[in-house]
Amino acid sequence: NVTPELAPPPKAEAQPKKRRNWRDHLTSYDEVDNDEDGIVVKRRPTNTEEEERIPNENVYSGNEKFKQDEERELAEKPTKKEVMDIAAVRANLPIYSFREDLIKAVKTGQTLIVIGETGSGKSTQISQYLMEEGFADRGVIGITQPRRVGAVSVARRVAEECDCDIGDMVGYSVRFGDQTSPKTKIKYMTDGVLLRECLLDPMLKRYSVIILDEAHERSVNTDILFGLMKMTLAKRPDLKLLITSATLDQGKFSHYFNNSRVFFCPGRSYPVDIFYLDEPNKDYVDKAVRTAIRIHEEEGKGDILIFLTGQYEIEEACNRLEKEMQKLYKRKPDMQDLVIVPLYAALPPGEQSKVFQPAPTGTRKVVVATNIAETSLTVEGVVFVIDPGYVKQTGFNATTGMESLEVVYISQVAAQQRAGRGGRTRPGKCYRLYTKTEYDNLIPSTVPEIQRSNLCNVILTLKAMGVGDILGFEFLDPPDPVLLIDAMKQLFFLGALQPDGSLTTVGEKMAKFPLDPKFSRALVAASETGCTRDMLSLVAMLSIENIFYRPSTKEGRAKSDDKRRELFEDISGHVPDEITGDHVALLYLYDSWLDSHKDNKFCNEYFVQPRHMKEADDIRKQLHEIMETEKLSLSDKKGRYSERMERLSLALCQGLYINAAKRFNRPPEAKPKHLREKINNDEDLAHNQYQDYTYVVMNRGQLALVHPQSAVLLSPQQQAPEWIVYGDLVQTTRVFMRTVCGVKEEWLEVLHERKKDLNVSKLVGRDVREVVSSLKLAQAVSTEIVDSKYDESHAEE
Ligand code: CDP
Numbered sequence: 001n002v003t004p005e006l007a008p009p010p011k012a013e014a015q016p017k018k019r020r021n022w023r024d025h026l027t028s029y030d031e032v033d034n035d036e037d038g039i040v041v042k043r044r045p046t047n048t049e050e051e052e053r054i055p056n057e058n059v060y061s062g063n064e065k066f067k068q069d070e071e072r073e074l075a076e077k078p079t080k081k082e083v084m085d086i087a088a089v090r091a092n093l094p095i096y097s098f099r100e101d102l103i104k105a106v107k108t109g110q111t112l113i114v115i116g117e118t119g120s121g122k123s124t125q126i127s128q129y130l131m132e133e134g135f136a137d138r139g140v141i142g143i144t145q146p147r148r149v150g151a152v153s154v155a156r157r158v159a160e161e162c163d164c165d166i167g168d169m170v171g172y173s174v175r176f177g178d179q180t181s182p183k184t185k186i187k188y189m190t191d192g193v194l195l196r197e198c199l200l201d202p203m204l205k206r207y208s209v210i211i212l213d214e215a216h217e218r219s220v221n222t223d224i225l226f227g228l229m230k231m232t233l234a235k236r237p238d239l240k241l242l243i244t245s246a247t248l249d250q251g252k253f254s255h256y257f258n259n260s261r262v263f264f265c266p267g268r269s270y271p272v273d274i275f276y277l278d279e280p281n282k283d284y285v286d287k288a289v290r291t292a293i294r295i296h297e298e299e300g301k302g303d304i305l306i307f308l309t310g311q312y313e314i315e316e317a318c319n320r321l322e323k324e325m326q327k328l329y330k331r332k333p334d335m336q337d338l339v340i341v342p343l344y345a346a347l348p349p350g351e352q353s354k355v356f357q358p359a360p361t362g363t364r365k366v367v368v369a370t371n372i373a374e375t376s377l378t379v380e381g382v383v384f385v386i387d388p389g390y391v392k393q394t395g396f397n398a399t400t401g402m403e404s405l406e407v408v409y410i411s412q413v414a415a416q417q418r419a420g421r422g423g424r425t426r427p428g429k430c431y432r433l434y435t436k437t438e439y440d441n442l443i444p445s446t447v448p449e450i451q452r453s454n455l456c457n458v459i460l461t462l463k464a465m466g467v468g469d470i471l472g473f474e475f476l477d478p479p480d481p482v483l484l485i486d487a488m489k490q491l492f493f494l495g496a497l498q499p500d501g502s503l504t505t506v507g508e509k510m511a512k513f514p515l516d517p518k519f520s521r522a523l524v525a526a527s528e529t530g531c532t533r534d535m536l537s538l539v540a541m542l543s544i545e546n547i548f549y550r551p552s553t554k555e556g557r558a559k560s561d562d563k564r565r566e567l568f569e570d571i572s573g574h575v576p577d578e579i580t581g582d583h584v585a586l587l588y589l590y591d592s593w594l595d596s597h598k599d600n601k602f603c604n605e606y607f608v609q610p611r612h613m614k615e616a617d618d619i620r621k622q623l624h625e626i627m628e629t630e631k632l633s634l635s636d637k638k639g640r641y642s643e644r645m646e647r648l649s650l651a652l653c654q655g656l657y658i659n660a661a662k663r664f665n666r667p668p669e670a671k672p673k674h675l676r677e678k679i680n681n682d683e684d685l686a687h688n689q690y691q692d693y694t695y696v697v698m699n700r701g702q703l704a705l706v707h708p709q710s711a712v713l714l715s716p717q718q719q720a721p722e723w724i725v726y727g728d729l730v731q732t733t734r735v736f737m738r739t740v741c742g743v744k745e746e747w748l749e750v751l752h753e754r755k756k757d758l759n760v761s762k763l764v765g766r767d768v769r770e771v772v773s774s775l776k777l778a779q780a781v782s783t784e785i786v787d788s789k790y791d792e793s794h795a796e797e
Contacts, residue, residue: 093121111260114244117267119378122244127186136185139208144191146219150376155188191221215245218448246375270423276436284388289320302383304366309392343369385422385430413445455487464511494521522655530637531647540620541586549607560607565714579649581741585711653747656725661695704735
């Protein structure tokens with residue numbers, strides 16, 4: 001029962017084998033493509049190559065047609081018509097009919113809470129309405145987004161709607177990326193950027209309106225901004241604040257913001273039928289792919305949206321969808337095409353925008369997305385939603401000091417939001433890949449991030465803004481005092497806080513860097529030690545997550561590990577064993593990349609993404625600028641490579657020494673080759689056999705293993721260092737230390753010295769025992785406050 005307009009064009013069935021892969025429509029030059037032989041990095045096509053890529057009549061697939069339509073549209077549409085189209089689209093958004101009432105509400109109060117369904121037009125329209133009404137004449141209209149992707153993509157969309165270049169009247173600012181100019185009137189930014197601006201100017205003088213968007217996401221930064229904005233509003237009666245959200249406990253918000261008004265903007269949504277599984281299901285990627293193919297085969301018009309947890313899962317699902325489609329074409333040669341579109345934060349912005357383009361006539365689009373598509377980005381045309389019920393979420397446990405990025409169940413509110421994505425344009429269907437009982441057992445709503453995060457950075461920022469009493473700060477949902485006290489202790493050990501909790505000069509400098517305080521401390525230390533050049537490169541490299549690409553196939557992984565091993569072998573003779581590790585390796589990688597003249601081939605060879613290297617390079621430049629502005633010494637000492645690396649490790653240790661660990665067992669003199677191979681082939685087995693890479697984490701008295709992908713395990717010659725510092729602890733099957741570096745024992749002595757000055761009550765400015773007992777957390781905190789001394793017998797337990 002394929003309707004005529006859904007019938008495929010006649011040429012489609014003739015050449016099913018020449019259909020292009022879903023990746024083919026990713027045109028980014030550095031897209032890494034994984035195949036059986038390892039990886040192939042595609043360069044951005046030159047003009048001639050691009051022409052060659054445009055298929056002749058025989059090559060045809062959904063994705064390719066998608067591209068053709070897009071190109072034709074770009075070439076053919078007159079600008080005037082485009083403008084008219086945009087005006088029509090804008091007028092058609094649900095929020096449009098509330099424009100006048102909304103403006104009135106903004107004018108009558110200082111704070112306004114706006115609740116409207118996802119896609120009603122809050123993020124893109126409110127800022128424009130306010131500008132049209134003259135609010136931007138007195139200052140910039142600033143809108144925060146919890147995600148980088150959100151800030152960039154919404155800004156691009158609004159610039160398009162305003163018919164201006166990005167960075168002109170409409171701009172955005174994200175960490176290490178500023179696209180604004182003195183002409184900018186509407187500025188989208190991440191909540192982290194506004195938080196940093198509050199540091200420089202707590203009165204936010206350049207703004208006339210602040211809109212905290214996506215408030216329901218409850219990111220740490222947005223939560224902190226709630227508190228800060230309350231203080232700023234009291235001093236700046238002319239400043240307007242809007243809190244916008246899809247779903248929200250409006251009573252609680254209104255009460256928090258001095259009983260501010262709540263403005264509802266009903267969306268235009270259609271009913272969505274919900275389907276549950278009869279039996280619980282584990283392999284949700286497989287189930288999601290099968291469900292999508294079945295929908296494609298059996299259901300009528302409408303796009304599909306699949307929610308998965310991250311990039312790798314999404315790529316796997318896209319590959320499997322492609323394979324299933326090939327099979328389907330064989331069975332049913334006249335099957336309509338399926339355009340497969342991935343959507344995750346690390347996707348280049350140009351690729352992200354493809355999600356918003358409608359599928360060409362005669363095809364169906366399937367968007368395979370992370371949680372971004374839940375409320376941040378609205379994908380039009382979705383009728384079928386596939387919800388496996390999982391999300392990747394950060395967590396932090398103050399008692400163990402461990403940060404985690406885990407796949408966890410979503411909440412019921414999130415499940416409802418996801419289902420709602422299917423009812424935007426017509427009645428939809430949502431396939432929940434879990435049972436009704438499982439749904440009933442989900443937590444009602446997600447715990448705010450602030451209650452499950454490491455708060456060091458936030459506290460440093462608050463302190464730098466003059467908030468002395470952190471425990472007394474007016475949080476909407478106060479974090480566990482254990483988390484706050486733990487973070488303040490860490491800042492004290494870093495030398496950022498005085499024993500009485502006030503900021504030190506070092507702390508003031510640290511607060512200027514948009515970095516984890518451990519790394520801003522290392523940078524400040526580097527300017528004293530005379531190794532700023534290397535530390536800037538290293539910290540920039542550490543700012544990129546997963547710099548090494550690990551292919552999904554076993555062979556590919558082995559190849560990539562071999563290349564990394566080569567890299568470590570190169571330096572192993574030049575760096576003293578006791579300070580070797582991931583940090584020197586990362587620096588060596590960066591320097592080698594510079595030596596290669598930033599060559600993409602180099603990246604390809606060493607399994608790193610050129611895009612990531614360029615990003616690190618950009619970050620380095622910006623950190624360098626901050627060092628200059630802050631007048632931190634940039635003069636480096638000269639010396640041999642090993643001396644350079646020693647200075648680097650020493651400075652790094654100043655930032656990481658709270659994360660010190662001592663080797664638990666002496667490793668054998670040389671590591672047998674078969675064990676080395678096992679490390680790469682069977683991670684778990686390797687851990688069982690690799691007890692010599694077990695360390696005792698000093699301030700917790702707990703055992704942890706060096707992460708199997710660490711340079712310390714991959715480099716063949718040297719021994720495991722006696723003392724190391726680690727970047728972070730993660731708990732998966734075991735407790736692992738990631739990004740480790742050897743240090744000298746005497747470098748750690750300063751920690752013991754500083755511990756002597758620690759008086760937690762003095763530090764936090766409250767009688768901690770009183771605070772804690774009033775919160776019935778006495779037991780949890782007292783174990784936390786008494787720093788566990790290093791005790792091997794305790795560790796052994
Ligand atoms: O903020 P809210 O969820 O209420 O809606 P919005 O993000 O302002 O989206 C309004 C419309 O703009 C939707 O139809 C989106 O699909 C569209 N949009 C877009 O085309 N491109 C973007 N980058 C963002 C939104």
